[in-house]
Amino acid sequence: MIGARGPGKGARATREAATGARSARLIGRGLPGARSMPNSTSPLLASRTPPGRSQFVVALVALAFVGLAARAVWVQWVDAGFYQRQGDKRVVRSEDIPAGRGRILDRHGALLATSVPAIDLVADPQAFAADGAQRRALARLAGMTPTALERRLDSPSRFVYLKRGLDAELRERIEALGLQGLRVEPSLRRSYPAGASVAPIVGLTDVEHKGLEGLELVLDGALRGRDGARTVVRDRYGRVIEQVGEPLAPLDGEDLRLSIDLAVQHHAYQRLRDAVDAQRARGGSAVVLDARSGEILALANVPSAEPTARGPAAAAARRNRALTDIFEPGSTVKPFTVALALQRGVPAGRIVDTDDGTIRIGGATIRDHRPHGPLTVAEVLQKSSNVGTVKLAQQIPSAELWAMLSAVGIGRKPALEFPGVATGVLRPHAGWRPVEHATMSYGYGLSVSLLQLARAYTVFANDGVLVAPTLRARDAGAGRVAGTRVLDAAVARQVRAMLRQAAGAGGTAPRAQALGYSVAGKTGTARKQEGKGYASGKYRASFVGLAPADDPRIVVAVLVDEPRGRVFYGGEVAAPVFAEIVQHTLRQLGVPPDLEVAPAIHAAPAVEESL
Amino acid sequence: MRLNLLLLVALLASSLVLVHTAYESRRLFSALDRERARAQALQAEHQRLQAERQIQATPARVEQVARVRLGMRVATPAVTEYVVDPLASPGQGASR
Numbered sequence: 001m002i003g004a005r006g007p008g009k010g011a012r013a014t015r016e017a018a019t020g021a022r023s024a025r026l027i028g029r030g031l032p033g034a035r036s037m038p039n040s041t042s043p044l045l046a047s048r049t050p051p052g053r054s055q056f057v058v059a060l061v062a063l064a065f066v067g068l069a070a071r072a073v074w075v076q077w078v079d080a081g082f083y084q085r086q087g088d089k090r091v092v093r094s095e096d097i098p099a100g101r102g103r104i105l106d107r108h109g110a111l112l113a114t115s116v117p118a119i120d121l122v123a124d125p126q127a128f129a130a131d132g133a134q135r136r137a138l139a140r141l142a143g144m145t146p147t148a149l150e151r152r153l154d155s156p157s158r159f160v161y162l163k164r165g166l167d168a169e170l171r172e173r174i175e176a177l178g179l180q181g182l183r184v185e186p187s188l189r190r191s192y193p194a195g196a197s198v199a200p201i202v203g204l205t206d207v208e209h210k211g212l213e214g215l216e217l218v219l220d221g222a223l224r225g226r227d228g229a230r231t232v233v234r235d236r237y238g239r240v241i242e243q244v245g246e247p248l249a250p251l252d253g254e255d256l257r258l259s260i261d262l263a264v265q266h267h268a269y270q271r272l273r274d275a276v277d278a279q280r281a282r283g284g285s286a287v288v289l290d291a292r293s294g295e296i297l298a299l300a301n302v303p304s305a306e307p308t309a310r311g312p313a314a315a316a317a318r319r320n321r322a323l324t325d326i327f328e329p330g331s332t333v334k335p336f337t338v339a340l341a342l343q344r345g346v347p348a349g350r351i352v353d354t355d356d357g358t359i360r361i362g363g364a365t366i367r368d369h370r371p372h373g374p375l376t377v378a379e380v381l382q383k384s385s386n387v388g389t390v391k392l393a394q395q396i397p398s399a400e401l402w403a404m405l406s407a408v409g410i411g412r413k414p415a416l417e418f419p420g421v422a423t424g425v426l427r428p429h430a431g432w433r434p435v436e437h438a439t440m441s442y443g444y445g446l447s448v449s450l451l452q453l454a455r456a457y458t459v460f461a462n463d464g465v466l467v468a469p470t471l472r473a474r475d476a477g478a479g480r481v482a483g484t485r486v487l488d489a490a491v492a493r494q495v496r497a498m499l500r501q502a503a504g505a506g507g508t509a510p511r512a513q514a515l516g517y518s519v520a521g522k523t524g525t526a527r528k529q530e531g532k533g534y535a536s537g538k539y540r541a542s543f544v545g546l547a548p549a550d551d552p553r554i555v556v557a558v559l560v561d562e563p564r565g566r567v568f569y570g571g572e573v574a575a576p577v578f579a580e581i582v583q584h585t586l587r588q589l590g591v592p593p594d595l596e597v598a599p600a601i602h603a604a605p606a607v608e609e610s611l
Numbered sequence: 612m613r614l615n616l617l618l619l620v621a622l623l624a625s626s627l628v629l630v631h632t633a634y635e636s637r638r639l640f641s642a643l644d645r646e647r648a649r650a651q652a653l654q655a656e657h658q659r660l661q662a663e664r665q666i667q668a669t670p671a672r673v674e675q676v677a678r679v680r681l682g683m684r685v686a687t688p689a690v691t692e693y694v695v696d697p698l699a700s701p702g703q704g705a706s707r
Contacts, residue, residue, distance in 0.1 A: 103658075116659035117652065168659070188655065193665035232644075240644040241637035266670040516688025583687075592695075593688040 091233050099225035101209050102253030106262040107473045111193050112202050118189035119171050121162035125153045127181030164207045165189035192307040197269035200320035204307040218419050225253035257473040259295030267584045269300040275577045276302045279563035285322035287454040289555040291461035293481045294469045324420045326447040330526030331384045332544045333443030339495045340404045341392040348377050354387040362435045378498040382507045386442050393441030402429035407486045408456035410448050422449040454557035457544050461552035464492035496520050500549045509571035514583040516593030521545020523570035538562050543574035547582045548594045556581050
């Protein structure tokens with residue numbers, strides 16, 4: 001094969017031609033000798049041969065050699081390209097070098113998604129031969145029903161995937177069946193070690209490693225990388241023996257480091273699931289934000305589904321409702337109205353008379369849960385008085401209220417790389433009727449996602465600066481992230497102090513107290529909207545808060561959808577989840593407790609260890 | 612004539628060496644390619660084992676093992692004495 005392409009081809013042709021000429025000469029010279037020496041007594045042989053005959057034979061042989069030489073010239077020079085192409089067609093292959101898909105990691109490097117070796121089962125239905133028992137054994141190993149297996153095999157094609165992405169460990173057991181027309185091919189499978197708790201964030205891929213949901217879908221381009229290619233010569237055993245030209249190296253997909261802290265995420269997911277189960281609720285969501293950097297430490301959604309579960313029901317369960325679903329936030333919006341009032345110069349000590357707990361605006365009556373009488377601004381928040389909030393809001397022009405709510409991100413889509421992030425609804429203030437202005441001030445008539453609500457509360461955590469949430473880990477040591485100033489630092493601190501009261505004794509959520517850590521936060525209990533009105537007996541209980549109250553490190557938002565227990569208030573349903581998440585997260589972050597806790601260490605004389 | 616013979620022998624020898632070298636290079640390349648494929652397979656296996664370890668060490672499982680098998684409890688602030696390393700963080704005061 002080397003000769004066919006090297007410089008040797010010309011030499012060989014010349015050599016052949018020369019050999020031909022030489023043998024022709026030898027024959028010519030040898031003939032006269034034979035004639036003069038009769039070697040047989042047969043008269044036939046003894047008779048003299050006519051001279052023309054021997055010359056004719058010599059000419060024939062010479063002609064044959066000329067023919068061979070001409071053919072050699074044809075094959076090696078004139079039509080060489082054709083043979084070269086035919087040869088290449090048989091041995092030269094160009095093949096892809098697949099690029100590895102990037103991994104998805106949590107902020108500490110724990111795996112959330114990675115590609116692992118797996119096997120594909122490939123069958124040739126025409127050649128497939130197996131008896132009933134073998135078929136059942138194969139179906140069991142492949143994890144499919146015998147009928148599904150038969151359906152796959154019932155195909156006129158000669159190449160059918162029976163099952164893709166099986167565990168590589170099954171290879172030996174499948175090959176031990178010794179079935180004809182069945183091949184086991186190596187492949188890769190996407191593995192999600194963290195399971196259901198992060199499935200709504202990470203998403204998943206299809207068998208071709210193409211992103212289908214979540215981050216796998218939206219960051220598919222970066223994760224995918226670029227396949228390489230090379231051209232190789234293979235021998236008849238299929239071994240690569242030569243490489244033609246320079247190979248194009250594959251570009252592996254980037255690893256993606258998320259802001260998620262797996263330990264925090266797991267804990268939040270479990271506490272939320274426990275609460276949802278205990279309340280027989282439809283579902284729930286929880287968001288934990290790093291108050292300083294805006295990094296999303298946890299984003300839990302209940303219910304969820306394992307990434308291996310397929311089908312529309314599982315996909316619906318995996319929807320990241322904290323990002324994609326919007327709801328009327330209710331009372332959790334009140335702190336922004338109060339903050340705006342303070343910003344406009346209302347003293348914190350101002351007494352707001354909530355009277356008998358009702359106020360009439362344009363024919364509609366707004367009610368408190370129960371009458372509170374005269375309240376200070378702080379108490380309006382603490383008691384979560386609708387009437388008090390409305391009275392404060394009435395002194396604020398609609399444009400300013402709208403600007404405030406918009407500035408904290410209500411009705412503005414968070415800049416997250418995620419499919420289907422909700423924008424929320426905040427209608428332009430020009431169309432607000434007085435009653436709408438009033439309801440907006442305490443959180444009805446507008447919609448947000450839970451993440452938007454958590455983002456809004458970073459204003460109170462960061463002394464008036466709003467930070468943008470992110471799902472990607474920020475570089476450590478980058479310091480405080482630049483945000484947008486929304487409130488004066490003094491006002492933000494004032495409201496934070498009020499929120500601390502609201503989450504304390506005498507507020508709406510004493511159960512939000514975390515052991516050892518001070519917290520500040522606000523409950524929300526909103527009736528669910530159904531059709532044009534509000535459904536009776538269906539609520540969304542929420543709690544949004546920050547901790548530690550003096551120097552907030554985290555913002556936590558919890559939402560429980562349709563609790564069906566005896567109680568449905570945010571302070572009863574969502575606040576305990578908040579407390580547990582705060583306690584665990586701050587311990588995980590290594591934040592020392594800022595409250596005195598009665599020590600429960602009981603020193604007893606140590607028992608000598610027996611050896 | 613002598614020289615021609617000598618050159619012929621040299622040519623033959625060099626051709627044989629060429630054939631041998633080509634064979635050898637293919638053999639080595641195929642071995643290299645096989646080892647590369649093996650390296651890749653081991654790399655993939657490494658990833659699989661990492662994933663496997665992660666599955667065995669999910670926080671939920673660790674918590675369960677710690678609680679049930681090792682009889683451990685969560686360290687609440689009530690049973691924790693916090694100390695601040697004065698060298699590591701000179702700016703922060705001891706909180707308790």
